[in-house]
Amino acid sequence: MxxxxxxxxxxxxxxxxxLADNGxxxxxxxxxxxxxxxxGKLVVTEGALYPTLHRLEAENLLITEKEHIGKRVRKYYRLTETGKSSVTERIGEFENFVKTMFTILNLNPGMI
Amino acid sequence: MxxxxxxxxxxxxxxxxxLADNGxxxxxxxxxxxxxxxxGKLVVTEGALYPTLHRLEAENLLITEKEHIGKRVRKYYRLTETGKSSVTERIGEFENFVKTMFTILNLNPGMI
DNA sequence: TATTTTTACCTAAGTTTCCAATGTATTAAA
DNA sequence: TTTAATACATTGGAAACTTAGGTAAAAATA
Structure with a gap:
């Protein structure tokens, strides 16, 4: 972990x-x-997941669709158009952050 | 930023x-x-820095030496032996985390 | 020479974001 | 039939930061 x-x-x-990859x-x-x-190295707990999903929905990056599976209601999440463009943005941010960290920590890029 | x-x-x-690199x-x-x-992309604010330094000192990863520069007292931080071994450990953790993230985000390692 | 900027230490209040724990209920497997 | 897995969610608390503030010396600039 x-x-x-x-x-x-x-x-x-x-x-x-x-969501971008899986629709x-x-x-x-x-x-x-x-x-x-x-x-198994990264585990997203529900206590972290659901508040985040609701936050992203409130920020208009996601929309939901409810679907009835037997007696259960399953809630699907999908990217909005705003959400789609922010994916690229955030991945870019992450990449830049990693670049900076590699410089500061003096790490060899080949390590990945 | x-x-x-x-x-x-x-x-x-x-x-x-x-500290490992600079003594x-x-x-x-x-x-x-x-x-x-x-x-300039990563700025460590003092409000973040000093509590962290004190925390690391309390955890016995750092020790301090005070030095008088004119009328001012400058506080130097240095790694303890415990601190030295934890550097390697933490960098390893960071590298592993980045590897995992690259997998999940489906990123090309060459990007760095 | 006076004022501003940089150097240098620090704390406190508030926010964000997560983890652990808990709750509810259906469906599948043992 | 009882346990595990599926599936939603909330709440309390901890951690790690940001923003803002405080103090003061030394250097640079006006």
């Missing part, structure tokens, strides 16, 4: 990117996808 | 690494070094 402090601030970017996803699906992609 | 959320959690690593530094010097190395 990664140091939780490092993960802070990247959750929004992760969510937006996953639409529901909350639980996102937690599983992150777990799978990271080989 | 980088998104402040991303910077969170990396400050300790930055401080420890700078000893004082607070103000650290803020300037980070600014220089990052071309």
């Amino acid at each position: 990664h140091s939780p402090e490092l993960v802070k601030g990247t959750l929004q970017t992760i969510i937006l990117k996953l 639409r996803m529901y909350g639980y699906e996102i937690t599983q996808k992150v777990r799978d992609l990271s080989d | 980088h998104s402040p959320e991303l910077v969170k959690g990396t400050l300790q690593t930055i401080i420890l690494k700078l 000893r530094m004082y607070g103000y010097e650290i803020t300037q070094k980070v600014r220089d190395l990052s071309d």
Whole structure:
């Protein structure tokens, strides 16, 4: 598991990117996808996920669609147009941040 | 300037690494070094720096030496042995985190 | 020489963002 | 039939920052 402090601030970017790649996803699906992609190294807890999803929805980056699966209501999230453009932006920000950190920490880019 | 959320959690690593490279530094010097190395893109505010330095000292990763410069007292920070081993550890953690993020975000490593 | 900027230390209040814990309920598997 | 997995969510508290403020010496500039 990664140091939780490092993960802070990247959750929004992760969510937006996953939605950009997969069209639409529901909350639980996102937690599983992150777990799978990271080989269990990064775990998004529900206490972090749902407030973030609601925040992104309030900021008009996501919209929701409810779907009835048996007796359950599943809530799908999808990027708005604003959301789509902010994905690129945030990934760019993350890349730049990593570049800066590599410079400061004097790390070898080949390490990745 | 980088998104402040991303910077969170990396400050300790930055401080420890700078001290590992420079032997000893004082607070103000650290803020300037980070600014220089990052071309102004990453600014460590004093409100973030000093509490962090004191925390690291309390955790026995740093020790201080006071030096009189004219009428002023300058406080130098230096790594303890524990501090030295934790630098490697934390940089490793950061690298692993970046690797995971690159996987999740499907980024090209060559980008750095 | 007077004033501003830079150097240099620091704290306190407030915000954001997360984690841990808890709650509810359906569906699938053991 | 009981446990695990699925699926939504909230709440309280901790951590780490930002903003703002305080003090004062030394250097640069007007």
